[in-house]
Amino acid sequence: MDIKELRINSNRFKQSHDEICKIGATAGGGVNRVALTDEDRQARDLFVKWLKEIQCNVSIDEMGNIFGERTGKHPELPSVMSGSHLDSQPNAGRFDGTLGVLAALEVLRTLHENDIKTERTLFATNWTNEEGCRFPPVMVSSGVWAGAIALEKAYQSMDNGGVTQLEALEQIGYKGTTPAKNWPLHAYYEYHIEQGPILEKAGITIGIPKGIVCLHWYDITIEGQGDHVGPTPMEVRRDALCCAAEMILKVKGVPDRVGGGMVATVGEIHNSPNSRNIIPEKVHFTIDIRSWDDDQALKAWTILEQDFNEIAECNGTTVQMAVTSQVVHAPFNKELVLHITESAEALGYSNQDIVSGAVHDASYINQIAPAAMIFVPSIGGRSHVEVEHTDWDDCVAGANVLLQSMLKSANEIWFYS
Numbered sequence: 560m561d562i563k564e565l566r567i568n569s570n571r572f573k574q575s576h577d578e579i580c581k582i583g584a585t586a587g588g589g590v591n592r593v594a595l596t597d598e599d600r601q602a603r604d605l606f607v608k609w610l611k612e613i614q615c616n617v618s619i620d621e622m623g624n625i626f627g628e629r630t631g632k633h634p635e636l637p638s639v640m641s642g643s644h645l646d647s648q649p650n651a652g653r654f655d656g657t658l659g660v661l662a663a664l665e666v667l668r669t670l671h672e673n674d675i676k677t678e679r680t681l682f683a684t685n686w687t688n689e690e691g692c693r694f695p696p697v698m699v700s701s702g703v704w705a706g707a708i709a710l711e712k713a714y715q716s717m718d719n720g721g722v723t724q725l726e727a728l729e730q731i732g733y734k735g736t737t738p739a740k741n742w743p744l745h746a747y748y749e750y751h752i753e754q755g756p757i758l759e760k761a762g763i764t765i766g767i768p769k770g771i772v773c774l775h776w777y778d779i780t781i782e783g784q785g786d787h788v789g790p791t792p793m794e795v796r797r798d799a800l801c802c803a804a805e806m807i808l809k810v811k812g813v814p815d816r817v818g819g820g821m822v823a824t825v826g827e828i829h830n831s832p833n834s835r836n837i838i839p840e841k842v843h844f845t846i847d848i849r850s851w852d853d854d855q856a857l858k859a860w861t862i863l864e865q866d867f868n869e870i871a872e873c874n875g876t877t878v879q880m881a882v883t884s885q886v887v888h889a890p891f892n893k894e895l896v897l898h899i900t901e902s903a904e905a906l907g908y909s910n911q912d913i914v915s916g917a918v919h920d921a922s923y924i925n926q927i928a929p930a931a932m933i934f935v936p937s938i939g940g941r942s943h944v945e946v947e948h949t950d951w952d953d954c955v956a957g958a959n960v961l962l963q964s965m966l967k968s969a970n971e972i973w974f975y976s
Contacts, residue, residue, distance in 0.1 A: 562675060562966050563905065567665045569955040575661050576954075579605055579645070580653045589945030590653055594646035594688035595623070595727035602645040602657075603733060606685055609664055613671040615683070619735030621710060622700040623687040623728050626737075629667050631680040631969065637743035637928075639677075639969045641666065641961060642684025643751060643920065648692050652947020654937075654954075659750040660685050662958040666965055677969035679745055686920045687733070694724040696776055696884035701920035703739045705927050707886075710739055744928035746895055746968035749921040750961045751932060752949050756940025757913055764956050765903040765910040766934030770890035771925070772821075773853045774918040775860060776883040777846040779806065779867065783876040785832065785840030800830055800839035802874040809866045810846055813859045821850035822916070823859060845883075851914060853887050889922045895931035895968065902963035908956050917942075933957050933964070 582605070583590045583598035592598040603625060610617050610627035618626045631638070643659025663683035670677065686704075691697030694716040702708035714725035728734035753759075758766045783799035807825045814821045824847045831841040846863070850856040864880060871878040903910040913934060921930045935957040938948040 563963070565669060565673065565675075565962060565966070567662075567669050567955065567958045567962055571668070572661065572665045572955065572958060573951060575609065575664070576653070576657065579657060579661065583647070585650050585945055587650070587945035588653070589651055589947065590647050591650050592645065592647040593649055593693050594690060595693065595724070595731055595733070597731065599646050600731040600733065603685065606645065606660065606664070610667075610683065613668055615667060618737045619733060620704070620737040621735055621739040622703050622713065623733035623735060624700050624704060624739065625685040627664070627667065627683040629670065629681045631677045633678055633972070634680050636679050636972070637745040637974070638680040638682055639746045639965055640682040640684055640744055641748040641750065641965055642682070642686060643749055644686045644689035646688055646690050648690050648943045650945055651943050652941075652945060654752045654947055654949050655754065655942055656689060656751070658752060658949070658954060658957075662750045662961050665958055666962045669962060677966065678972055679969045681965065681969055688724070689920055693718045694727070697774065697918060698886070698920050698923055699724070700739070701923045704741050705923040706741060707923050707926060741927055744924070745971070745974070746892075747921065747924045747928050747930040748895065748961055748964055749919055749930070749932045750957050751919060751934060752942065752947070753913070753934040753937045754917045754940070754942035755937060758911075758934060758936035759938060759940065761911060762909070763911045764908040764935065764953055765899075765960055766913040766936075767896055767899050767903070767910055768891060768913050768915045768932045768934060769896065770851070770888060771915040771918055771922050771932075772849045772851050773856050773888040774884065774886045774922070775848040775856050777848075777860065778881045778883050779844050779846065780879045781806075781842045781871065781876050783840050783874070784838070786838045788836045788838055791838060796838055797875040798838050799842040799876055802870055802876045803828070803842040803844055805870045805874075806867050807844065809863060809870070813863055816862060817855050817859050820852070821848065821855055821859065823848045849916060849918070851888055886918060886922050889925040889930070891925060891931040892929035895929050895964070898964045898967045899931055899933055899960060902960045902967070906956070906959055906963065908960065933960050
């Protein structure tokens with residue numbers, strides 16, 4: 560059989576997607592499958608079961624990353640991998656991450672049922688805790704695997720209930736024994752929904768990112784003084800929440816101050832003691848800065864640091880600022896991007912270049928190996944919400960592009976520059 564004629568089984572792909580999305584399903588049509596919860600465990604168990612059904616060798620590393628291996632003719636050659644994540648944000652969508660994991664599985668299923676042996680070994684992968692909403696930072700386990708984050712630091716990350724990531728891995732039975740350490744990769748492909756409005760607005764089926772923006776996370780803690788709201792005059796108050804409000808508005812305005820082309824967001828805030836008749840004494844909030852230009856993002860943070868110190872002094876409060884994570888922007892491998900473009904063209908799918916405004920595990924894998932991504936449209940550009948949706952025909956199109964792109968890389972016997 561001419562491998563260029565191979566296509567994934569769209570019905571099986573959809574059935575698998577529907578089945579796994581029953582795990583953690585929400586009333587609004589989304590999923591709640593936060594990392595290392597029982598729902599995450601159930602999804603992992605199902606993924607492992609499916610891998611074993613097609614005789615893949617399954618390994619689980621110290622961070623709970625799952626690798627399904629389909630051995631090639633030359634296992635000594637650097638392998639080809641595709642993956643994403645099964646964990647979700649709280650009450651999020653059905654496609655973010657899950658689509659990419661199941662598409663990688665479907666590629667291996669297609670090769671298995673057609674008895675096709677590739678030159679290089681193939682892997683389908685589920686990365687642990689890509690979202691970072693329970694145990695920060697984001698993409699922590701691919702970061703450990705790539706050598707960018709220390710294993711012990713990742714283990715010590717703690718959720719709001721005081722549970723460490725190591726404890727949670729052990730609780731769900733997914734602290735593996737394989738070292739969380741990378742091996743030589745010839746190519747890494749990650750298939751994902753766009754999570755933005757560009758492709759849908761343009762009527763394009765396949766987005767081909769030239770890379771991923773940088774991601775900087777910061778944690779800000781302000782300490783003031785708690786007092787009774789009635790007897791305490793306004794002029795003597797040391798209100799941590801009012802101080803935080805001024806700082807948050809500075810975050811909103813900083814992209815314009817550095818020339819635009821970047822985004823800055825405060826997505827999480829904790830006010831203490833959070834009582835209506837006590838002046839807030841402590842506030843913690845987070846900042847997320849993203850840009851294609853690493854220097855621009857760093858400049859924005861330098862401006863905010865100065866602003867925050869001035870605002871804290873004016874309000875009689877103290878401020879502590881911590882750098883939680885700084886992931887540099889990731890320009891993708893040109894040969895892999897070309898494989899995706901050629902595959903989309905050969906399959907007759909409209910396509911266009913794009914930049915990923917969301918970060919993905921490919922951000923870290925790109926630091927140690929050739930990497931690229933495949934995007935399909937998000938309806939209304941909505942993501943991380945229950946209404947997140949992508950037309951199934953587009954899901955199938957992206958999976959077929961992934962199949963053909965992986966086959967190109969898996970049957971090469973040379974190395975990328």
